[in-house]
Amino acid sequence: MKAILKEGILGSVPHDSWANSYDQLFEASFGSHLANLTDLTMEIVLELSEPSESILDIGAGTGRMSLPLIESNFYVSSLDPSAGMLSQLATKLPNHPNLELIHCPVAELEMHERHHGALCIFTVSSYWLDESTLSNSLRSIYNALLPNGWLIIDRTLTTSFSDTVFQNERIQRQAMIEDLGGDLYRFTEQSTISSSNDIKQINDSFLIRYWEEDLFLDHVKVTGFSVEQDLSQVFASSGASFYLLRKN
Numbered sequence: 001m002k003a004i005l006k007e008g009i010l011g012s013v014p015h016d017s018w019a020n021s022y023d024q025l026f027e028a029s030f031g032s033h034l035a036n037l038t039d040l041t042m043e044i045v046l047e048l049s050e051p052s053e054s055i056l057d058i059g060a061g062t063g064r065m066s067l068p069l070i071e072s073n074f075y076v077s078s079l080d081p082s083a084g085m086l087s088q089l090a091t092k093l094p095n096h097p098n099l100e101l102i103h104c105p106v107a108e109l110e111m112h113e114r115h116h117g118a119l120c121i122f123t124v125s126s127y128w129l130d131e132s133t134l135s136n137s138l139r140s141i142y143n144a145l146l147p148n149g150w151l152i153i154d155r156t157l158t159t160s161f162s163d164t165v166f167q168n169e170r171i172q173r174q175a176m177i178e179d180l181g182g183d184l185y186r187f188t189e190q191s192t193i194s195s196s197n198d199i200k201q202i203n204d205s206f207l208i209r210y211w212e213e214d215l216f217l218d219h220v221k222v223t224g225f226s227v228e229q230d231l232s233q234v235f236a237s238s239g240a241s242f243y244l245l246r247k248n
Contacts, residue, residue, distance in 0.1 A: 014127065014187075014206040015061070019084030021193055021202055023062050029166045029173055034064065037238055041121065041152070042068050044231070044244075048150050049074070053116040056144055058106050059124035063089040070098050077115065081105045107136035111144040118145060120153040121242070123160075126208040129184065131219065134211070138223040142247055151225065151245040155216050160239035161185050161208075170194050183210045213241065224248050 015022055026034065042065075049055065051073035057066045060078035062085050069076045070093060079102040080086050086101045093099050102109065106120070107128070118141050128134045141151055164175040171193050178186040189204040217227065224247065231242035 012206065013082045013084075014204065016082040016084040017204060018189070018202040019062065019082060019088050021200060022085065022088070024193060025171065025173055025191060025202070028168060028171045029164055029175075033237070037122070037235065038064055038068060040235065041065060041119070042072065044152065044234070045069070045074075045117065045119070046072065048244075049116050054114060056111075056115040056118040056141070058118060058120040058141065059122070059127070060089060061085045063092055064122070065119055066099065067092065070096060074098065076100070077102055077111075079104065079106055079109065105137075106140050107133050109140040109144060111140070113143070113146050115144050115149060116146055117150045118152075120151065121240075122154070123156050123208070123240070125153060125211060125216075126156045127206075128211075129207055129209050131215075134216070134219050135223070138219055138225070142223050142225065145247045147247065149247045150228070151247070152231070152242065153220075153245060154235070154238070154240040154242045155211050155213065156208075156240045158210055161210060177208075180207075183212070184208075185210065217243075220245060 052075065054075045055069050057069065057076055057078045060066045060080050063078065066076045066078040066089060075098045077100040078086065078089055081104060083103050086103055090101060120141065128137055145151065161177045163177055164173060166173040173191040176188045180186055185208050187206055187208050189202055191202040193200045220227065225245040226248055227243055228246045229244040231244055235242045
């Protein structure tokens, strides 16, 4: 395992303070639904690339896509702005030769023509708050792909900007979404995880954005990508529009 640390102050990074509880909360909240989306994504990746090829996993988090990609013998560069999330991923695959960890926002990634494909899914683009970040992120991904490389990217729908409330015997989750206007929203996590000898409080708050499809795809095309396929119907239960892009 190699780690590339992008120096500099990232500021308050979403999920970083509760990275060690992230999997537990999301598994309890969404469980089999996330597993189904992961399996579906893997089916498409295996149609696009051969195992042993190189995949860039953007917003890799704790490894929801990186883990099955490596299990299928892909070489994976897992990128995330949260050191805490990448640390969780590293503990799952310590010193794995097919795993590279990249700690930086994708807009700041400097990498040229190394990957056959890339994934930027499960709300990652919602963390890009302005057009400059959208443009720079797409450009960085484009530059990281080999000629004719592919990108699967999603765009969160407005229906998904809604509260998540969940409770079982150990977890009480409350994730609230506040509409701030101008396509900006505030996400606030206030949850607890209880064990026999401890109660863990989880508090986080950050901004996310809804992207209008025309604006989003305009930036995609200006970057140099072509839209090869609209995968939205394939991922109809995801709450997002999915696109298969190709580097021209």
